[in-house]
Amino acid sequence: MTEFTNGYKELDHCRVCKNTDLTTYLDLGNMPLVNSYVTADDDEKPCDRYPLAINYCPECSMSQLSIVVDPSIMFKNYFYRSSISQTFVNHCAEYAENSARRFSFRESDLVVDIASNDGACLREFKKQGVKVLGVDPAENLAKIAIESGVPTVAKFWNADTAKQLLADHGKAKMITAMNVFAHVDDLDSFLTGVNTLLDDDGVFAIECPYMFNFMTNTEFDTTYHEHLSYFLLKPIKHLVERHGFEVFDVMTMNIHGGSIRVYVKKKTSKAWDICYQNIDKLLLMEEETGFHKLNTYMHFSEAVKNIKEDMVNLIRSLKAEGKKIAAYGASAKGNILSNYCGLGKSDIDYIIDDTPEKQGYLAPGHHIPIVAFEQLKKDPPDFLILLAWNFSHELMNKTSAYQGEGGKYIIPIPQVKIVPE
Ligand SMILES: [Zn+2]
Numbered sequence: 309m310t311e312f313t314n315g316y317k318e319l320d321h322c323r324v325c326k327n328t329d330l331t332t333y334l335d336l337g338n339m340p341l342v343n344s345y346v347t348a349d350d351d352e353k354p355c356d357r358y359p360l361a362i363n364y365c366p367e368c369s370m371s372q373l374s375i376v377v378d379p380s381i382m383f384k385n386y387f388y389r390s391s392i393s394q395t396f397v398n399h400c401a402e403y404a405e406n407s408a409r410r411f412s413f414r415e416s417d418l419v420v421d422i423a424s425n426d427g428a429c430l431r432e433f434k435k436q437g438v439k440v441l442g443v444d445p446a447e448n449l450a451k452i453a454i455e456s457g458v459p460t461v462a463k464f465w466n467a468d469t470a471k472q473l474l475a476d477h478g479k480a481k482m483i484t485a486m487n488v489f490a491h492v493d494d495l496d497s498f499l500t501g502v503n504t505l506l507d508d509d510g511v512f513a514i515e516c517p518y519m520f521n522f523m524t525n526t527e528f529d530t531t532y533h534e535h536l537s538y539f540l541l542k543p544i545k546h547l548v549e550r551h552g553f554e555v556f557d558v559m560t561m562n563i564h565g566g567s568i569r570v571y572v573k574k575k576t577s578k579a580w581d582i583c584y585q586n587i588d589k590l591l592l593m594e595e596e597t598g599f600h601k602l603n604t605y606m607h608f609s610e611a612v613k614n615i616k617e618d619m620v621n622l623i624r625s626l627k628a629e630g631k632k633i634a635a636y637g638a639s640a641k642g643n644i645l646s647n648y649c650g651l652g653k654s655d656i657d658y659i660i661d662d663t664p665e666k667q668g669y670l671a672p673g674h675h676i677p678i679v680a681f682e683q684l685k686k687d688p689p690d691f692l693i694l695l696a697w698n699f700s701h702e703l704m705n706k707t708s709a710y711q712g713e714g715g716k717y718i719i720p721i722p723q724v725k726i727v728p729e
Contacts, residue, residue, distance in 0.1 A: 312376075312377075312378040315356065315358065315377060315378050315381050316358050316359075316375045316376060316377045316378060317375065317376050317378075318374065318375055319363070319372065319373065319374060319375060319376055319493075322365035322367065322368060322370055322372065323370070323372055323493065323495055323536070323537060324365065324368050324370045324495070324537075324543045324546055324547045325365065325367045325368040325370070325543075325546055325547075325550075327365050327366070327367040327368070329365075329366065329367075330363040330364065330365055330372075330374075331363060331364050331366070331602055332361050332362070332363050332364075332374060333362060333363070333364050333371075333602070333605040333606055333608070333609050334361060334362040334528065334531065334605070334608070334609050334612060335359075335360075335361040335609075336360040336361065336528070336531060336644070336648050337359075337360065337648070338357035338358065338359055338360070339357055339358065339359075339360040339532075339533070339644065339647055339648065339673070340355045340356065340357050340643070340647060340672040340673035341356070341358070341377065341381070341382060341532075341533055341534075341672060342532045342533070342534070342639075342640035342643045342644060342672060343382075343534075343640070343672070344356070344672040345638075345666060345669040345670065345671065345672060345678070346669060346670040346671075346672065346675055347669060347670070348668075348670065348677075350670075351670060351675055355672060355673055355675075356381075357673075358375065358377050358533055359374060359375055360373070360531060360532070360533060360644075361373065361374045361375075362374070362531060362538065364602055364605050365543075366602060368542060368543045368546045368547075369540055369542045369543055369594070369599055369600045370537065370538075370539070370540070370543035371519060371537070371538035371539075371605070372536060372537050372538065373531075373533070373535070373536050373537075375533075376493045376536060377533045379493075382533060382534055383445070383446070383534075395563065396428065396563070397428055397432070399561075399563050400428060400429040400431075400432040400433075400486075401432045401435075403429070403432070403484075404429075404432035404433040404435065404436050405432075405436065407419075407433070407436075407482060407511075407513075408433075408436035408437075408438070411481070411482060411511055411580075413436055413437065413438045413481065413482075414438075415437055415438070415439075416439070417438045417439065417481035417482070418438065418439045418440070418441060418477060418478065418479070418480045418481055419433045419438050419439070419440050419441075419480065419481065419482045419483075419484065420440075420441045420442075420443065420473070420477075420480040420482070420483045420484070420505060421433075421440070421441075421442050421443070421483075421484045421485075421486070422443050422465045422483065422484065422485045422488055422498075423443070423444055423445075423465065423485065423486070423487070423488035423491075424442030424443060424444045424449075424450075424453060424458070424460055425444060425446075425449055425453075426449045426452045426453050426456070427442055427452065427453030427454075427456050427457075427458030427460060429484065429486060430442050430453070430458045431456060431457070431458055433484075434457065434458065438481070440458055440459065441459050441460070441461070441473070441477055441480075442458050442459065442460035442461070443460070443461050443463060443465050443469065443473070444460060444461075444462065444463075445462060445463060445464045446462070447462045450462035461473065465488075465498060465501055466494070466497040466498065466501055467497045467500040467501045467504065468501075469501060470500070470501030470502070470504040470505045471501075471504055473505055474504055474505050479505060479506065479507040479508075479510065480505050480506055480507060480510055481507050481510050481511070482510060482511045482512075482513065483502055483505060483506055483510065483511075483512045483513070484513050484515070485512070485513070485514050485515065485516075486515040487515060487516060487517075487567075488516075489514050489515075489516045489537070489539070490516045490517060490535055490536060490537045490538070490539060491534050491535065491536060492536065492537075493536055495537075495547060496551070499547070499548065499551040499553070500551070502551075502553075503551060503552065503553070503574070506574065508574055508576065508577060509573075509574075509577045509579035509580075510573070510574070510577075511571060511572070511573060511580065512553065512571075512572040512573070513569060513570070513571050513572070514544065514569070514570045514572065515561075515567055515568070515569045515570075516537075516539055516567060516568060517530060517535075517538070517539070517566065517567055517568075518539065518540075518560060518566050518567055518568035519538050519539055519540045519599065520540070520560070520566065520568075520593075520594070520597070520599075521566025522538060522566070523597075523599070523604070523605075523608050524597075525566075525721065525722045526608065526611045526612060526615060526721055526722045526723075527566075527641075527721065527722075528608075528612040528615075528644075528648075529641035529642075529644045529645040529648075529721065530640075530641055530644075531644060532640050532641075532643075532644055534640075539568065540594050540599055541555075541558055541568065541570065541587070541590045541591055541594060542591060542594055542599075542600070544568075544570050545587075545591075548570075548572050549575075552574065552575050552576075553572045553573065553574060553575060554572065554573055554574070554575045554582070555570055555571065555572055555582075555587055556571050556572065556573050556580045556581070556582045556583060557570075557571040557580075557582075557583040557586055557587070558570050558571065558583075558586050558587055558590055559586065560590070615720060615721065615723070615724060616648060616649050618723070618724040619649045619651075619720055619724050620649055620650065620651075622718065622724060622726075623649075623651060623655050623718075626690070626691060627654075627655060631689075631690040631691060632657060632689040632690050632691075633655060633656050633657065633689050633690065633691045633692075633693065633718075634656060634657050634658050634659070634660065634683075634684070634687075634689035634691075634692050634693070635656050635658075635659045635660070635676070635692065635693040635694075635695050636659070636660045636661075636692055636693070636694050636695060636696060636703055636707075637659070637660075637661060637694065637695035637696030637699075637703075638659045638660075638661040638663075638666055638671045638678045638695070639661070639695070639696055641695065641696070641698075642659065642671075642695030642696060643671055643672050643673065645695055645720060645721075646659075646671070646673075646674060646676070646693075646695060647672070647673040647674060651674060651676075652674045652676070653674065653675065653676055656674075656676050656693065657676075657687070657689060658676065658677050658678070658679045658683055658687075659671055659676050659677070659678050659679070659695070660678075660679055660680070660681055660683060660684060661678050661679075661680075662680075662681060664680075666678050667679060667680050681706075684707060684710055685709070685710075688710055688713065688715055689715070690715070690716065691715075691716050691717070691718050691726070692707065692710065692715060692716070692717050692718070693717075693718040693720065694717055694718065694719050694720070695720070697719050697720055697721045700717075700719055704717065704727070716728065
């Protein structure tokens with residue numbers, strides 16, 4: 309077992325191809341864990357911070373954090389429940405219907421979801437008439453899933469868990485991994501497990517944030533300690549091939565600010581045709597956009613620094629004019645953006661968040677109070693920073709009364725701007 313010193317370990321090699329010659333291109337400094345919400349009683353306690361930087365591997369074009377925080381610290385407080393978002397539920401319903409059609413599901417088939425959260429995705433697969441099984445380490449979420457009719461095992465996914473599941477449930481026709489792949493340190497054990505449990509003609513589908521959107525929209529605020537890897541298709545292909553798999557199709561999607569879904573089969577399987585056209589097109593696009601060159605990443609890093617500078621200058625000048633500022637969205641990305649820009653209680657009076665579990669807490673790092681939506685009417689600011697900028701349109705519609713009374717917005721990404729100007 310690897311030792312964690314001071315709560316983390318350094319990553320001295322690429323998790324995909326094992327190359328040790330890595331270059332840091334983005335360094336956000338020492339940052340708090342994005343889910344470490346604080347009670348008012350603990351306001352004076354210093355919060356734990358860990359280095360947050362991304363390294364590039366020139367061999368396989370993989371981007372990955374320079375450290376791994378001890379998972380027992382990182383996943384202590386987990387607020388996110390997948391079925392809360394209707395967009396996500398709709399996404400899963402479409403995914404399940406599409407998979408049932410494309411892979412000709414039968415009643416006896418088993419679909420396993422890795423990091424199944426509260427069972428939201430598998431509830432949709434169950435509607436397609438297959439057997440389902442969830443795997444998730446969070447016992448509270450596994451319990452919710454089981455109560456909703458989705459059998460779930462409360463364990464971390466790895467090679468040993470897969471062996472146990474094989475003995476108890478037999479092989480899986482399909483294994484899905486949605487928004488977990490980027491959070492896994494030991495991808496070798498993860499894929500060994502998939503190899504064990506997957507039927508010889510089974511389908512393994514990975515869904516994770518896509519590096520393309522991260523780079524082109526300067527979405528640096530999706531860099532946080534849980535998010536260990538930042539994937540292109542190229543490193544995923546390299547990785548699965550090393551484990552005896554083969555990519556047979558790929559698609560990009562708009563969910564979560566831009567994601568990629570990669571369909572994988574065992575190399576020996578002849579059950580599914582390989583869609584070379586889709587795969588080659590994306591690989592070529594990645595190459596032509598410059599994603600295989602370090603220089604591109606250095607430019608990205610400059611753009612991130614510019615956003616910070618513009619943000620800090622704007623907030624300081626508004627405060628000098630005596631303006632009142634609040635923010636919307638105490639999500640992971642909101643917490644990263646505000647902390648990286650060094651904003652604090654003297655800059656932002658409060659952060660609105662629609663998740664009831666977060667209200668009443670202080671946001672990680674700067675300890676700005678998190679409040680319910682009603683605060684906007686009770687105590688309206690002159691400017692509202694849309695930290696959840698990816699929902700700008702939705703948030704502006706929701707706060708049209710605020711805007712009607714002359715309230716303005718600050719949208720930080722991809723470029724800092726005031727709306728209306
Ligand atoms: Zn590599």
